[in-house]
């Protein structure tokens with residue numbers, strides 16, 4: 752990994768660990784943010800071949816009308832590792848290629864690029880970025896925040912957590928760790944400091 756004049760940061764972390772919160776702060780500071788999960792959602796909701804392949808693999812039960820119900824799909828894949836692999840096999844190469852093109856385009860613009868991707872490390876996408884930043888929150892905080900935000904049960908949240916690399920493994924693979932167990936104000940302050948350091952190196 753090398754830091755170029757237009758660094759690309761891979762921002763990842765467990766579910767509910769604060770990725771989007773940190774990405775928003777970085778965007779306000781001037782970064783261009785690519786949301787890999789959003790790319791995946793767009794692919795699922797478009798009428799292209801991805802939707803067709805997913806419906807063929809998972810059956811029409813995942814449809815509400817003509818649309819894929821992402822919550823139904825999530826319930827299946829978070830409880831079944833083979834189903835998860837099947838879905839990743841369909842989605843990841845497509846997301847990768849869209850994100851790769853977007854990074855190439857943004858590198859020309861000389862802004863700092865942030866690739867927010869929940870599964871950056873699980874999918875082995877480190878090669879797309881110059882450094883990896885991981886958001887970390889304790890399990891209790893994640894459960895509390897997600898039960899409030901998504902109305903998920905603690906069991907569902909823990910099933911999702913166990914489908915990902917553990918926070919410790921993510922932290923070990925990161926160049927920067929942003930601990931979001933603290934107040935939003937403190938998190939913002941830390942991210943501002945990281946941003947200043949990043950821009951000093953350019």
Ligand code: ATP
Pocket residue numbers: 764765766767768769770771772773869886896897900931932933934935938
């Ligand atoms: P997901 O994996 O579901 O995409 P995420 O990692 O992007 O989640 P966020 O959406 O940023 O995480 O944060 C999860 C929830 O916790 C949100 O409702 C957010 O507002 C809240 N949150 C994040 N950081 C803090 C904090 N430091 N203090 C209080 N609430 C926070």
